[in-house]
Amino acid sequence: MSSTQKFxxxxxxxxxxxxxxxxxxxxxxxxxILGATLSIGPASADPINISxxxxxxxxxxxxxxxxRAPVVTHMIWYKVGSADETPGISGLAxxxxxLMFKGTAKHPTGExxxxxxxxxxxxxxxxxxxxxxxxxxxxxxxLKTVMEFEAxxxxxxxxxxxxxxxxxxxxxxxxxxxxxxxPRARLNEQIDAALFLNHPYGxxxxxxxxxxxxxxxxxxxxxxxxxxxxxxxxxxxxxxxxPEQAHKLAEATYGxxxxxxxxGPRKRPQEPPPVAVRSLTMxxxxxxxxxxxxxxxxxxxxxxxKGESEAIEVLAHILGSGxxxxxxxxxxVDKPVAVMAAASYDSSALDMAxxxxxxxxxxxxxxxxxxxxxxxxxxxxxxxxxxxxxxxRAKSRLIADAIYAQDNQATMAxxxxxxxxxxxxxxxVQRWPDRIRAVTAAEVQDAAxxxxxxxxxxxxxxxxxxSPQAEKRS
Amino acid sequence: MSSTQKFxxxxxxxxxxxxxxxxxxxxxxxxxILGATLSIGPASADPINISxxxxxxxxxxxxxxxxRAPVVTHMIWYKVGSADETPGISGLAxxxxxLMFKGTAKHPTGExxxxxxxxxxxxxxxxxxxxxxxxxxxxxxxLKTVMEFEAxxxxxxxxxxxxxxxxxxxxxxxxxxxxxxxPRARLNEQIDAALFLNHPYGxxxxxxxxxxxxxxxxxxxxxxxxxxxxxxxxxxxxxxxxPEQAHKLAEATYGxxxxxxxxGPRKRPQEPPPVAVRSLTMxxxxxxxxxxxxxxxxxxxxxxxKGESEAIEVLAHILGSGxxxxxxxxxxVDKPVAVMAAASYDSSALDMAxxxxxxxxxxxxxxxxxxxxxxxxxxxxxxxxxxxxxxxRAKSRLIADAIYAQDNQATMAxxxxxxxxxxxxxxxVQRWPDRIRAVTAAEVQDAAxxxxxxxxxxxxxxxxxxSPQAEKRS
Numbered sequence: 038m039s040s041t042q043k044f045x046x047x048x049x050x051x052x053x054x055x056x057x058x059x060x061x062x063x064x065x066x067x068x069x070i071l072g073a074t075l076s077i078g079p080a081s082a083d084p085i086n087i088s089x090x091x092x093x094x095x096x097x098x099x100x101x102x103x104x105r106a107p108v109v110t111h112m113i114w115y116k117v118g119s120a121d122e123t124p125g126i127s128g129l130a131x132x133x134x135x136l137m138f139k140g141t142a143k144h145p146t147g148e149x150x151x152x153x154x155x156x157x158x159x160x161x162x163x164x165x166x167x168x169x170x171x172x173x174x175x176x177x178x179x180l181k182t183v184m185e186f187e188a189x190x191x192x193x194x195x196x197x198x199x200x201x202x203x204x205x206x207x208x209x210x211x212x213x214x215x216x217x218x219x220p221r222a223r224l225n226e227q228i229d230a231a232l233f234l235n236h237p238y239g240x241x242x243x244x245x246x247x248x249x250x251x252x253x254x255x256x257x258x259x260x261x262x263x264x265x266x267x268x269x270x271x272x273x274x275x276x277x278x279x280p281e282q283a284h285k286l287a288e289a290t291y292g293x294x295x296x297x298x299x300x301g302p303r304k305r306p307q308e309p310p311p312v313a314v315r316s317l318t319m320x321x322x323x324x325x326x327x328x329x330x331x332x333x334x335x336x337x338x339x340x341x342x343k344g345e346s347e348a349i350e351v352l353a354h355i356l357g358s359g360x361x362x363x364x365x366x367x368x369x370v371d372k373p374v375a376v377m378a379a380a381s382y383d384s385s386a387l388d389m390a391x392x393x394x395x396x397x398x399x400x401x402x403x404x405x406x407x408x409x410x411x412x413x414x415x416x417x418x419x420x421x422x423x424x425x426x427x428x429x430r431a432k433s434r435l436i437a438d439a440i441y442a443q444d445n446q447a448t449m450a451x452x453x454x455x456x457x458x459x460x461x462x463x464x465x466v467q468r469w470p471d472r473i474r475a476v477t478a479a480e481v482q483d484a485a486x487x488x489x490x491x492x493x494x495x496x497x498x499x500x501x502x503x504s505p506q507a508e509k510r511s
Numbered sequence: 512m513s514s515t516q517k518f519x520x521x522x523x524x525x526x527x528x529x530x531x532x533x534x535x536x537x538x539x540x541x542x543x544i545l546g547a548t549l550s551i552g553p554a555s556a557d558p559i560n561i562s563x564x565x566x567x568x569x570x571x572x573x574x575x576x577x578x579r580a581p582v583v584t585h586m587i588w589y590k591v592g593s594a595d596e597t598p599g600i601s602g603l604a605x606x607x608x609x610l611m612f613k614g615t616a617k618h619p620t621g622e623x624x625x626x627x628x629x630x631x632x633x634x635x636x637x638x639x640x641x642x643x644x645x646x647x648x649x650x651x652x653x654l655k656t657v658m659e660f661e662a663x664x665x666x667x668x669x670x671x672x673x674x675x676x677x678x679x680x681x682x683x684x685x686x687x688x689x690x691x692x693x694p695r696a697r698l699n700e701q702i703d704a705a706l707f708l709n710h711p712y713g714x715x716x717x718x719x720x721x722x723x724x725x726x727x728x729x730x731x732x733x734x735x736x737x738x739x740x741x742x743x744x745x746x747x748x749x750x751x752x753x754p755e756q757a758h759k760l761a762e763a764t765y766g767x768x769x770x771x772x773x774x775g776p777r778k779r780p781q782e783p784p785p786v787a788v789r790s791l792t793m794x795x796x797x798x799x800x801x802x803x804x805x806x807x808x809x810x811x812x813x814x815x816x817k818g819e820s821e822a823i824e825v826l827a828h829i830l831g832s833g834x835x836x837x838x839x840x841x842x843x844v845d846k847p848v849a850v851m852a853a854a855s856y857d858s859s860a861l862d863m864a865x866x867x868x869x870x871x872x873x874x875x876x877x878x879x880x881x882x883x884x885x886x887x888x889x890x891x892x893x894x895x896x897x898x899x900x901x902x903x904r905a906k907s908r909l910i911a912d913a914i915y916a917q918d919n920q921a922t923m924a925x926x927x928x929x930x931x932x933x934x935x936x937x938x939x940v941q942r943w944p945d946r947i948r949a950v951t952a953a954e955v956q957d958a959a960x961x962x963x964x965x966x967x968x969x970x971x972x973x974x975x976x977x978s979p980q981a982e983k984r985s
């Protein structure tokens with residue numbers, strides 16, 4: 038749902054393409070270390086003993102032991118994202134994420150961040166369609182401090198126009214940077230809007246600019262009061278901490294916060310069955326390399342039939358991950374018509390998910406030719422399936438990557454957090470390697486046949502605008 | 512916004528194409544006489560004396576004299592349409608329109624319709640994106656009776672599952688008839704969804720089928736209580752009635768209904784600036800003739816700069832209305848590549864409006880060739896403008912048609928009603944011919960240049976599905 042890099046580390050030459058629907062992320066202090074995945078994650082070959090608690094006010098606590106160093110990663114995830122916004126007030130989930138640093142009665146603006154920085158910690162925050170999260174990495178002995186701060190701002194946020202209005206300028210500038218000045222992000226925005234006819238995933242996480250310009254203190258507070266509270270949150274702690282000790286700390290901090298009775302079930306308008314093959318073309322003077330992105334509407338882990346999401350995961354890997362993938366081999370090596378060609382799937386979404394195929398043709402090759410060659414590769418997988426060798430390599434790679442990735446404490450915390458935000462459980466994450474192992478070649482072919490149907494897709498073409506007005510427009 | 516035929520009676524051979532975003536209309540009794548326009552209407556050369564009253568409870572009354580026969584057309588218009596629905600509960604405005612015939616404490620189900628039929632009257636009802644309306648044509652002496660019935664059901668509607676659930680089956684069957692079994696309606700639905708990235712005009716008036724299936728009695732009553740009431744309504748009476756007499760009748764009937772304090776201003780999420788050229792292709796086994804429809808997002812009368820909507824109206828006429836239009840002459844006569852080619856614009860919308868260009872290629876001509884030829888005709892108007900002769904003919908025709916159309920009492924009532932529902936006034940309707948007269952050739956060319964920009968458009972291609980699965984799918 039919201040990574041800028043898919044789970045599997047890819048060796049495709051050009052990996053500047055940002056995956057569909059990226060979470061907005063901000064780095065306040067030090068370095069952002071959240072470069073990793075949000076796929077329904079992996080577990081180790083040697084299962085980690087993960088503890089899962091629920092406090093009486095509804096807050097869920099997940100503790101992931103990692104005793105290698107005296108540090109902890111503390112994350113609080115709220116079950117609210119841009120897809121929960123009211124139409125016409127888009128960008129509010131992300132705006133609120135920014136405003137959450139503006140202080141409470143106990144702690145004035147900036148104090149929390151200052152404390153984290155002083156103790157040598159890192160912090161971050163992010164918003165996706167489905168969730169909003171706050172993150173700190175601190176020495177273990179400071180865990181209670183950050184929990185106190187987070188518990189305090191869970192209901193204690195205070196906002197004045199004096200802090201809200203300048204912060205709105207900040208998110209508008211963020212829009213300029215991330216979307217306005219980024220033709221591929223703009224393309225993504227337009228593809229999402231065309232792909233989702235009814236579901237709010239069609240709305241940009243950062244918001245429609247004109248609506249962002251109107252966001253107010255009252256909007257932010259109403260949204261905060263509607264969605265924030267212990268029963269709308271999951272705390273994930275990964276690191277050098279005893280689960281029972283973490284539980285006690287949670288009781289002492291988050292446990293004192295009253296349940297928010299307004300928080301209800303998460304239910305969004307759903308998509309009608311897709312019936313039209315869609316495409317769109319964006320011309321931009323800043324485009325150096327024509328680019329194609331095809332996005333198919335496919336099941337997420339949460340909405341898929343048993344095993345189907347895993348088959349799609351394997352399919353994405355075989356089709357478009359790395360230099361031995363079908364797309365890369367066929368289009369970049371054998372023919373060659375592409376400077377890059379890849380595919381990706383992010384299974385973590387509360388509602389449906391997206392399967393992307395994308396790339397750029399070599400100079401002299403048109404986007405239409407590139408599209409036709411891409412279609413041929415997909416048609417071949419649908420018609421003939423995948424080989425036993427491809428299947429085994431993909432599965433091994435996916436599982437190995439998942440295991441290696443566990444070396445990163447924050448990655449682990451993110452996997453579990455994202456899973457719990459999007460309809461999966463701790464067990465689902467832990468059993469992911471087993472389920473990947475169980476995928477058969479027939480299931481991969483079935484998934485391709487069923488889901489890589491052009492009627493389920495939007496194809497976006499990004500081309501250089503060479504018109505005389507182009508300079509002025511861009 | 513919602514007619515099935517544009518204002519201007521066209522001589523284009525095939526006029527089976529239904530204009531974009533048609534109002535849903537039902538005929539309960541006799542014949543539906545509502546075939547006419549909803550463009551911001553015309554007035555006669557000899558202005559009619561129209562009276563406009565507002566009762567103390569907020570109800571607006573418009574009386575249009577027409578003393579030729581002892582009959583009146585009585586219409587009540589509510590300022591609520593599908594664009595006012597809550598996402599996820601689509602189709603509710605139209606469903607409620609059906610349910611409004613299910614009776615009150617005073618009058619059981621069917622009584623109102625039976626009375627109208629018994630006195631030899633006609634009745635009808637319709638729903639668009641922007642409004643819901645109810646209509647009766649009765650002998651003048653029965654006017655008070657229908658006003659009493661309408662005033663009674665304005666707040667007195669009673670619903671039980673016993674009547675709601677079977678009526679839901681009725682609207683689902685209506686969906687089958689109007690949308691499911693009608694590839695062009697389906698194409699329209701998909702184009703609207705692709706054209707509007709954020710505005711609820713992207714939602715079908717009849718609803719998304721899966722959401723229609725879930726509509727409940729509670730949904731309907733909540734919607735009714737939120738939007739119905741005297742301050743959300745305009746009554747238009749055209750016919751053989753004295754304005755003061757009509758006013759008295761309105762006071763005696765509608766005047767007794769309490770204002771609905773919940774009704775607020777009409778504010779919908781607006782569109783971001785369009786940036787991508789979009790297209791979509793639908794294949795359907797039932798398609799006999801390939802069909803193209805290009806829809807541009809353009810200003811409505813309500814949102815346009817002064818005079819701009821009128822210039823667009825003239826442009827639509829010159830480009831695509833009748834056998835002397837640019838599209839018809841060029842594509843159907845001179846070349847000829849088309850069996851039909853036309854354009855239309857409906858200015859009546861509370862928010863933005865649509866400008867459509869559509870047609871079918873001759874056998875042997877591809878849709879792509881047809882599109883290229885259509886683009887060439889549009890490009891020519893943009894580059895060279897229109898001739899003085901074309902301009903004069905279009906303006907004369909539009910004004911004359913408007914005057915002739917006033918011969919129909921119900922048409923008159925509809926013009927004023929639709930105008931008042933979509934941000935125009937009685938005066939706007941009356942001055943329409945003068946404003947059309949004032950349009951210059953330069954304004955028409957400017958309108959074409961500014962608004963017929965492909966970035967503002969979606970092009971829909973409807974083709975025959977000849978795949979082996981086609982029979983099964985359709």
